[in-house]
Amino acid sequence: MKRILLTIAYDGTNYSGWQKQLSPEVKTVEGELEKALRALFRSPNLICIGASRTDRGVHALGQRATIDVETNIPVEKIPLAVRSLLPSDIVVVKAEEVPADFHPRYDCIKKTYEYRIWNGPMRNPKERLYTTFVYSPLDLEKMNKAASNFIGTYDFAAFCAAGSTVSSTVRSIFDCYVKSEGNVISIYVTGDGFLYNMVRIMAGTLIAVGQDKVSPDEILQIILSGNREKAGITAEPQGLTLQEIYYDLHGKAVDSEG
């Protein structure tokens, strides 16, 4: 039996998020992926364990999931082998063998998300599924100053959707910055983990900063308030992409041999 770590890219537009639902009519990325892998490996009980539960309409270029399989297919050939079994909006980008005790969620060191904004007088229809549209010109410099104020270890309860039941709302943000290219403004954020809707609430707050509704210096006060109502709106899902999940695979492999 091999444990295989998959890197998965998808366009989340047509899915009710990553996580498989009990009702088979609800199309999810995990559901489609599991179906394809079960067919490929002729293994009706195969399950995927994903690293991140992306929401409805959210995209990924570097989602990760593990499967346990007995197979003669060389591991590096799995992406190509599964291709014709998957819809065109889900792609297995990479497959690699990992130690038997590797867990895609618990072994994650950090994750990077990108949130994209189309900032211009008119919508761009080719970008409508991959950006949120903001008409008024955003102040990039202020957004960047505000973004840097997210860096640190804080209780991010003010940036967590109501109804979440996590035991701790403390998270570490290692990096957060804003870049623009043409009409697209991208927010990049890297942290050890994210609360429910956290990146989208951060994005909504940074948009408010860019519109001069919130000052960059208020970010820390908002965090420390722990009050969801002080932060900005939850920005739309289609602007969000899970870019990368980082593991110390080498360290892990050494551990498993030790």
Add this chain to the structure above:
Amino acid sequence: MKRILLTIAYDGTNYSGWQKQLSPEVKTVEGELEKALRALFRSPNLICIGASRTDRGVHALGQRATIDVETNIPVEKIPLAVRSLLPSDIVVVKAEEVPADFHPRYDCIKKTYEYRIWNGPMRNPKERLYTTFVYSPLDLEKMNKAASNFIGTYDFAAFCAAGSTVSSTVRSIFDCYVKSEGNVISIYVTGDGFLYNMVRIMAGTLIAVGQDKVSPDEILQIILSGNREKAGITAEPQGLTLQEIYYDLHGKAVDSEG
């Protein structure tokens, strides 16, 4: 009665091309646009005259069309006024009044198309609707050399889909070059007009050059042969976007006053 020139952006994915079809079940960009404008202006006989007949799956950021209307809506407000009547994949970007004898097709000076290629080992699902996927690494330098060989006035019969009934296949290409950014390779081509599938056949030929199947120096021979079979394949529609259509609106306005 005012003649109004509209600039239209659309994602062509869900349409059978620009041009309205006799069958109302066939969804086209022109058909949807006309429906929205007829509702806005309460003018059931309003017709659009488009500048370019883009194909099924082809996109536009700068399509143009004229309408003739009696209206009290200020011309510059039309894009916003029609927005809620249009599906989200069609956007009227701009509206401007033009002289009564202006024609979007006959008065066109030149057009620019972009053809986008996703060149990398694995598909990117977020780019699948807006690029063609080429696995093997393309030689950008050779593609650029080949692209420059398209510039000039030639009989482009070798770059025209069979079955076309135009009276002349002579066209002038003013500019043609290739640029890359990350995994995306873009071909830009500007000319006074294009034959049926011409840009997509040029793109297919430039991809063959990038794959070392055709040498840059062969471009001129292929053009001069007039033989469609000597050129490359017709590249997929989703990589193509009509970027811009150029008019000498100032000169035209002066003419109409003279």
